[in-house]
Amino acid sequence: MQPLIDTELWLAHKRRALARPVEGADFLMRRAAEDLADRLAAVERRFGKAAALFCQTSAAADVLAASGKVGEIVRVEMDEALLAGGPGLVAPPETVPFEDGSLDLVVSLLSLHAMNDIPGVLAQI
Numbered sequence: 001m002q003p004l005i006d007t008e009l010w011l012a013h014k015r016r017a018l019a020r021p022v023e024g025a026d027f028l029m030r031r032a033a034e035d036l037a038d039r040l041a042a043v044e045r046r047f048g049k050a051a052a053l054f055c056q057t058s059a060a061a062d063v064l065a066a067s068g069k070v071g072e073i074v075r076v077e078m079d080e081a082l083l084a085g086g087p088g089l090v091a092p093p094e095t096v097p098f099e100d101g102s103l104d105l106v107v108s109l110l111s112l113h114a115m116n117d118i119p120g121v122l123a124q125i
Contacts, residue, residue, distance in 0.1 A: 003116040004116055005114050005115065005116050007078070007093040007094075007114065007115075007116070010114050011078050011079055011093075014056060014078075014079070014082060015079065015081055018081055018082070018084075026057060026059075028110065029055075029056065029057050029059050029109060029110060030059060032059070032060075032109040032110055033059035033060055033062070033063050033109065036060060036063050036107060036109065037063045037066070037067065040063065040064070040067045040069060041067070043069065045069070046069050046070070046071070047069060047070045047071065047104035047105040048070075048071045048072065048104045049070075049071060049072045049073075049074070049102065049103050049104055049105075050064050050070045050072070050073050050074070050103065050104060050105035050106065050107065051073075051074050051075075051076055051096075051098065051103050051105070051106045051107070052064065052073065052074070052075045052076065052107055052108070052109075053076050053096065053106055053107065053108040053111075053125070054076060054077060054078060054093070054108055054111040054112075055075070055077075055107070055108060055109045055110070055111060056077070056082055056109075056110070056111060057082075057084075058075065058084070058086060059109065060107050060108075060109045061073050061075050064105075064107065070105065074088060074089060074098075075087065075088030075089070076088060076089045076090075076091050076096075076097060077089075077090060077091075078090070078091070078092070078093050093114075093115060093116075094115050094116065094117050094120060094121050095124070096121065096124035096125055103125075106125045
């Protein structure tokens with residue numbers, strides 16, 4: 001199957017943006033993180049382990065931590081540079097690097113649309 005999305009090009013664009021940051025350019029990610037915070041606030045349960053999957057910034061992980069509802073948070077990115085020196089895992093695109101059933105919550109902000117096999121990623125989650 002021919003890929004629809006050139007994930008290497010997508011990642012190159014993200015690296016370029018990191019190399020030349022522009023104040024306020026992350027407005028959409030901040031907005032998505034605010035929406036995540038609103039949705040998480042409505043949930044009554046606690047989650048033992050959560051993953052912020054390919055979110056490109058720490059915004060989602062920060063929201064999970066601030067909620068007080070998650071015991072352990074693991075960031076997963078496609079490139080070490082996207083972790084910005086913070087803790088996390090690096091995994092190839094479309095790969096969820098966790099054992100089956102080991103996560104209680106998975107969030108992904110503004111990135112699944114850039115995957116070639118969205119159903120495959122969702123099945124791994």
